[in-house]
Amino acid sequence: MxxxxxxxxxxxxxxxxxxxxxxxxxxxxxxxxxxxxxxxxxxxxxxxxxxxxxxxxxxxxxxxxxxxxxxxxxxxxxxxxxxxxxxxxxxxxxxxxxETEPGRQPDKLLYFSSAIGERKNLHLADGSVLTLFPNSRVAIMAKGDQRDHRKVFLLHGEVLFDIARDTTRRFIVQTDHLVTTVLGTQFRILSDPDLPTTHITVYSGKVQVATADSSKILNAGQEITFDKERALFGSTRQTAALPDLRVHGQVILQQADFQELSVYLKNYLGIHIHTTSARIRQQRYSLPIHRHSAPADLLQTIADLHKNRYRSVGDSIIFY
Known part of the structure; x- marks a missing residue:
């Protein structure tokens, strides 16, 4: 063999x-x-x-x-x-x-990443702009013939897509579970391996989000989550019409659970928090996280919200 x-x-x-x-x-x-x-x-x-x-x-x-x-x-x-x-x-x-067909340019994958706490803008040849939020990674497929579509793979992290309108070519964003297709719009996708769901938010235009078995249409001002394990879409919700302060290096969490909080602390500040408490995993957190936040002050604020305590264990922070 x-x-x-x-x-x-x-x-x-x-x-x-x-x-x-x-x-x-x-x-x-x-x-x-x-x-x-x-x-x-x-x-x-x-x-x-x-x-x-x-x-x-x-x-x-x-x-x-x-x-x-x-x-x-x-x-x-x-x-x-x-x-x-x-x-x-x-x-x-x-x-x-x-090994490619004669006369055909081989497919190329161009990789781009943002570091912890870094925000990076990518300006594509068609006029589209991708904003990589902290600790994110994408692969852009630059094919020899791009007349049919434009494609980006979101490998992990959070990206704001501001897509130049082109009625002749679709723009496709693929994660490990979903394919999002647009002609011209502004939307955001959060797909992190530490989160059980993928989040899609549309700020302008319209997008189609699809799996092999089902699809959803989202209009401006709508967002939806997708459960990775159960392969199910959640309910469509209304959201803000404009991007939030993530564009300026800050995220404002609204009723986030402990797992989502841990992802943003990891991506924006490189802080790894964990808990074995079922009670803490069910708690909700509403607070701003800035990439220049003082870690000690922020951790104390998080603990004080629900009268929890924390301790350092190696490179991790354990809440109890």
Missing amino acids: DDKQQFLHYINYLHGRMASEDRQQLEAWYADLEDVEPEEVPTLSAAEKRRLLDRLLVQIDGAQRSQRKHKVLRLIQVGAAAIVLLAVGYGWMQYHFK
Whole structure:
């Protein structure tokens, strides 16, 4: 079996498209690798692993992966066997992207990221502007022929899209669960691996948000959430007509739960907060978070809101 066949065999396993007997054989093979010495298998650098994961997301274009995504991440991190499969996949992808049809320019992925606390504006060739909020990452597909559509992959984080109107070409934004399609509008998407939902807010124009099984139309002044685990849309709600203070490096949380609060603290200030208390996880928080906030003062304010306490454990803050 050559490298390409091995990689496709692995992808079929992750997608549940493998016969029971083949699945058992693959799992038995994996179990036999537990005693392999780490130095006997090829390794990838952290940057190569990050690029491979991003490309895997692009390759599984539009697939429903709410549960499979977690399985991919677990298998990639479990040890030497996963590294072997990643190395095989990486080699095949390099071959795949180089071998294109005669006369056709190969697809290119351009990656852009914002650091913790950083806001970055991306000006696209068509006049569209993408505002990356702190700790966000996108991949822009620059195809040889873009007459049909324009496309961006939101890999993680929060992005404000101000899309130049073009009635001949759709603008498509893809996350790991949703595809959002527009002609010209302004909207925002928050898709973070630490959040159980994806948030879409429309400020002007109209967008279509779709999965493989259902879709929603959002007009200006509307927002919706999508439950990743259950693959269900929430109710459409009315929202502000203009972008909020995130554009200026500040976010004002309104009745956010502890999990959403933790994501914004991580992205804006690099602070990692956790709790094991079911009571605290149910509490709601309304407060401003600025990228220049003093961490000690902000943590004390958060604790005082519900008369909680916190302590430092390594690099984390534990609320109790």
